[in-house]
Amino acid sequence: MEKRWGGVFRQTTAPSVERFTESISFDWRLYREDIAASMAHVQMLAQVGLLLPEEAERLKHALLEIEEEISRGQFPFRPELEDVHMHIEQALVERLGELGKKLHTARSRNDQVATDLRLWIRRGIDDIDRRLQELQRAFVERCEKDQGIIVPAYTHLRRAQPVLVAHMWLAYCERLQRDRERLADCRRRVNRCPLGSAAIAGTSLPIDRHMTARLLEFDGITENSIDATCDRDFVAEFVFDLALIAVHLSGWAEDWILWSSAEFDFLHLPDAFCTGSSIMPQKRNPDVLELVRGKCARVCGDLQSLLVLLKGLPLGYNRDLQEDKIPLFSAYDTVSDCLEMAAEIVRHAELNRQRLEASVGTGFVDATTLMEQLICRGIPQRDAHQVVGRLVRRAMDSGRTLGELTLDEFRQEIPAIGPEVYQWLGPAAAVAAMKSLGSTQPELVKQQVARWKVRLGLAPDEAGLSSAGKEEGSKTGRET
Numbered sequence: 001m002e003k004r005w006g007g008v009f010r011q012t013t014a015p016s017v018e019r020f021t022e023s024i025s026f027d028w029r030l031y032r033e034d035i036a037a038s039m040a041h042v043q044m045l046a047q048v049g050l051l052l053p054e055e056a057e058r059l060k061h062a063l064l065e066i067e068e069e070i071s072r073g074q075f076p077f078r079p080e081l082e083d084v085h086m087h088i089e090q091a092l093v094e095r096l097g098e099l100g101k102k103l104h105t106a107r108s109r110n111d112q113v114a115t116d117l118r119l120w121i122r123r124g125i126d127d128i129d130r131r132l133q134e135l136q137r138a139f140v141e142r143c144e145k146d147q148g149i150i151v152p153a154y155t156h157l158r159r160a161q162p163v164l165v166a167h168m169w170l171a172y173c174e175r176l177q178r179d180r181e182r183l184a185d186c187r188r189r190v191n192r193c194p195l196g197s198a199a200i201a202g203t204s205l206p207i208d209r210h211m212t213a214r215l216l217e218f219d220g221i222t223e224n225s226i227d228a229t230c231d232r233d234f235v236a237e238f239v240f241d242l243a244l245i246a247v248h249l250s251g252w253a254e255d256w257i258l259w260s261s262a263e264f265d266f267l268h269l270p271d272a273f274c275t276g277s278s279i280m281p282q283k284r285n286p287d288v289l290e291l292v293r294g295k296c297a298r299v300c301g302d303l304q305s306l307l308v309l310l311k312g313l314p315l316g317y318n319r320d321l322q323e324d325k326i327p328l329f330s331a332y333d334t335v336s337d338c339l340e341m342a343a344e345i346v347r348h349a350e351l352n353r354q355r356l357e358a359s360v361g362t363g364f365v366d367a368t369t370l371m372e373q374l375i376c377r378g379i380p381q382r383d384a385h386q387v388v389g390r391l392v393r394r395a396m397d398s399g400r401t402l403g404e405l406t407l408d409e410f411r412q413e414i415p416a417i418g419p420e421v422y423q424w425l426g427p428a429a430a431v432a433a434m435k436s437l438g439s440t441q442p443e444l445v446k447q448q449v450a451r452w453k454v455r456l457g458l459a460p461d462e463a464g465l466s467s468a469g470k471e472e473g474s475k476t477g478r479e480t
């Protein structure tokens with residue numbers, strides 16, 4: 001078939017080239033954005049007199065019809081039409097004849113695809129943000145369900161100190177909050193309209209770029225037509241943000257894979273979220289968590305693909321850029337699915353309270369607090385460390401906890417000590433003894449839970465907590 005750009009050509013395109021260069025097989029996903037951008041463009045062309053008002057009406061009507069057909073799956077895609085932009089334009093020409101050919105006035109596919117991508121990513125950011133918030137809510141709701149449960153916190157994957165499990169759930173919320181802030185920051189740079197930059201130099205036609213930007217709800221226009229047509233920083237940035245979310249999810253998945261193993265047995269994953277083995281009848285495998293961990297590789301690979309794609313490209317649009325959509329869609333789809341699964345699992349898994357109690361009662365997780373209490377009594381930290389180390393060794397060698405040592409044994413190491421030493425021992429005492437802001441001290445954790453509930457819209461803001469949240473939000477131009 002005759003190409004829209006075919007005027008200068010003496011030969012028709014080889015079918016192998018059509019197959020090789022097409023992008024409709026993946027960029028059809030931009031059709032809503034492409035049509036939205038065309039609608040705004042048409043309205044602007046009418047406003048500046050490049051289209052008659054009734055021409056604009058007919059074009060918009062046909063564009064909506066095409067959108068409807070694509071969304072119903074009734075629109076045939078043909079590789080010889082290259083990409084989503086050409087498909088929609090061709091359909092307009094088939095419907096409206098000569099008038100359809102006016103749509104591309106003062107526009108190039110270079111600024112068109114840049115606009116579509118920004119619109120698509122803007123929506124993607126909002127969707128991922130919503131899913132991140134859902135996952136945060138799932139963790140915060142767990143804080144209430146798991147109230148008062150103390151678990152060992154690990155460093156080097158060795159039992160370190162006791163913490164409220166809610167403190168751990170809120171640790172994940174903090175990570176996810178930074179992910180949301182990064183997305184909000186990325187959104188500011190995404191939300192600039194490149195439409196009207198045309199191929200590279202702009203256009204000699206009297207267009208109104210501010211008008212299309214406003215109609216498409218962009219915050220403003222891009223400032224340089226050369227940069228605007230080849231800038232894909234915002235794609236790389238978004239995919240980086242997705243990759244870090246995937247990294248965060250993979251860490252959580254690993255935690256819960258361990259916790260749900262028979263060796264830890266801290267957490268029960270419902271059958272609905274496990275799968276079996278085809279040979280070992282007893283197996284209940286945490287495949288969903290393993291895939292959340294594993295799919296992170298794909299997203300990190302997508303980021304790598306994009307960075308390598310952009311490296312060394314000369315200024316101006318290059319066809320290489322067509323390849324940006326494959327890693328973009330892949331990273332978005334993967335992270336979106338993982339977030340959804342994560343929220344479901346967080347809502348449905350059950351902690352094994354008995355087992356946690358037994359586990360946190362051993363392993364000398366109260367040793368650090370004991371040392372700190374000795375420091376309060378004037379013993380230098382280095383000495384207190386040594387003394388408690390020797391007490392732990394004594395208990396360890398005789399198969400006891402620190403709380404099971406006799407007062408005489410304590411006095412051999414710390415002559416001035418009295419029976420008050422027993423008040424400092426055990427996981428609950430160690431947790432309660434915490435004082436520093438941001439620690440696992442139960443009153444502080446309770447305040448944090450309340451703050452998160454307000455922040456996530458799970459509770460009304462009775463104590464005026466959100467003013468603190470707003471300050472943080474305003475740094476990134478976004479409510480939290």
Ligand code: ARG
Nearest residue numbers: 023027083109110113321322
């Ligand atoms: N399908 C192309 C892409 O995704 C659209 C832009 C093509 N522009 C061009 N002059 N060939 O990048």
